[in-house]
Amino acid sequence: MNLAQCVETNALKYGDSKAALISDDTGESWSYADLNQQINRIANGLLSLSIAPGARVAVMLRSRPELIFCSFAVFKIGCIYVSINSRLKEKEIKHILINSGAEILICDSSVVSLIKEIKNDCKELKHIVAYGDIQEKGFIKFSKLIAGKSDNFTVDPDISEIAAIMYTGGTTGAPKGVVLTHAGIIGNSLAGSKRLLFDENTIIVIAMPMFHIGGLAAGSFYCFLNGATIVQQEFFNAEKYVEAFKKYHATVIYGVPTFYYSFNSLPESRTKDFSTARLGFSGAGVFATPVRKAFENRFGLKVYQYYGLTENSPGVTVEDPLVPERNYESVGTALPGVEIKIVDDSNNELPPGEHGELCVRGPYLMKEYWKNPEATKEAMRGGWLHTGDQGTIDEKGYFYIMGRKHDMILVGGANVYPAEVEGLILEADKRIQQIAVIGITDERLGEVPKAYVVMKEGFKSTEKEIIDLARANMAPYKTPRRVEFLDSLPMTSIGKIDKKALRSR
Template structure:
């Protein structure tokens, strides 16, 4: 039976993907042969061509191979955005080994858990992060340490302000520690390509907001499928410039900001982190065409006092992920940038996006339609074997070439995540009659107030219409009579601070939504807690709210 979304599918986008026998690294090496002088990576003015990139990562692969790293071994990448992250990732791919990107904000306990779970043979590490690794090194005898400084590939005269210049190492060189810059200047025989499409390529650890992080096993097929889905979905071309300010350790940055440009011969315009002034100026000066962002970044841009001073017309579109985007943000984003914001949806387990809005027939307020060869169904919240009809709320479940093979060394979690061959996302929502996916929130975040279901994203979307609100997060708080009631954490716009009270927000919300739905408690914060990738830590606010309630 033809899928509902095929009637709105863009005519020039293929519905199915024909896989070549190539992984990401093969595409990069091919570009290095055919267009060696094209820009592969731009870093604050430093340009690395495809020819130079291939020379470096192939030499690094040779050195890893000489040190015993081979097919199926794991290698940790404990670094922030930098050219050396990309070089190390491609070297690991060349050997058929498994890359383990690690959040550089992790400290000792989190680092110990991930290293213990993944069991890497080597770790690429930023020098200023060595202090977190050093105390736990005795737990991991034989772990090879390959270090780098963020300034190793920085230009002498940066075109934009760099936020990492003062970041220095705080400990002396460790026994056996080697440096990336030393290893890429050898001239040893290059090991043959040793990865197949269905081999595990990446252990992408979940954010751990509901427990210790689990490693989603992403295959080379998963990565290639989504890299080309992004290419076709947003119409990228070889030599296009892709803004890369999302963290590369996160699946969105890894696939959309790094993997897709490299597969297609594009240029990665790489920045250490998202700094609104720098990013706006970069789009203006470098004439960047593609930007993958989060709702947090979108809000920062539309509230930037000098946004109108920048020419952002080079942008052909902006794909936003990580959290649903309220309608007022869409409208304001277009006013400021004259660029359409396209919303997509995905998880670590789906190798970034599995649904997205295309330029044609985009439906504001939805997460779009399933990508090529992907499928979606909505199952009953209390019985995942039962599919519910279009328009009815339930848990979203997916199939497709971008869905992970399972959780690393965790068969119990893998079995719980799949029912009848469908991956259970843990997200609530519905699919409308045209096949567009609508997200309501996490299954565990559903608020039950006076017997009614309250979806945090719906309440937040309404509250964003208040002219004083910059950001908002809604959680459920235990209540003796209602079961739960709604509480909103609000970040005010600068001009509203001191002029709008928490009770003002409560009264406004009471006028704009149903009695069981409006937040009866509001608390102002200077900022909302987020992960390193900009994802809202709703669980932290839930725990805060309920602890305050108990007190």
């Protein structure tokens, strides 16, 4: 079983009659036949470097079609794809290259000077392939790698169990390499895409970073397994996104919650821009109910919550569009094959309605953390992945995410969940564009909540006004004691609010 088989199959089925991938940035498009041939040329180019199945090939490219081509070429030859965020710094890149033991690195020419500084420390790195205009000694130009290479290559479906090593953000230390299998990714992508009604008529606009499993899965894996079409944008811009949606008659919106904040801020004249859409879905962060309802009311389109983890390839729960009942606070029910339980700090399973840590088990789970048996053992206690996410389940099997375990604020012994506080304040004050709540040290209570607030354009407020509003809508111990107003909230490279940056202010 190999991920690249789906492209081969669709190349035979559709040939040049159907677009697989469109770059909205350049206007270029590739049919399934074109896509398969491009992947084959890269696969043959990599094999010319005497690479063997099971070797690690690191890819550090921006979110452009070349990243998709290269990832599937690596899958096809039975090597292990190592994804590197193109925004990382020298120390972070060096850690991933050394830890993974990558033998080949494919990177953009813009980072060549940085790679030159660290390549001698990466003892297993044999070849560096640079995409773009490059004349540096010791680097292989991407165009030369594939020049004259055959566009024929038939994948061996049993060639490799491991598909990829995806590095986590490293919030608790150095990034850990999550080892994912072909079977796990394929199974999870089929379960998630079918829940979200993907088929051969689906056209999705993707402006998510493709180095991340969320962008890669909901983009290329979901689409290519279903014969669908990706419209790719390197960066997100709300105006540009809706223009692409209209131009290509797209059917599915995918983004993080901040995308929908931006859509809600568009002029009223744009309310028809998603007229061809069947649905939208959102992942990589808790989706505040007021924001989601505002989007649905304005654009007449339902948006569903998706919850996933890199360690589960990645989907865990997704709301079901075929269920008419809406539950805005929930991230949906478990995908087929996924088992979930909620446990306390002593690892005892909790009944419905009780808050605790969400644990996951099933066929899509990672194989291990690469070269990190201690972290693997800690995360996979009792055969269950302990996610570090706080949540609860109700009697109907709907799951609710309260935030990361380390985000929870302990106020005088009482648990405060930032996502809950954020949602209540957003619901109460429609002038607020965005809000993030963190814990700060308090001499008497240990910790208390602090809110960072971004107001909508043309509106102002005061710290007292926000605190008084919070007190009127939640228990006193949950109320933020401090409020700071910002022009914008810091974001991570995948569009999540960067609470680590807020804590370091």
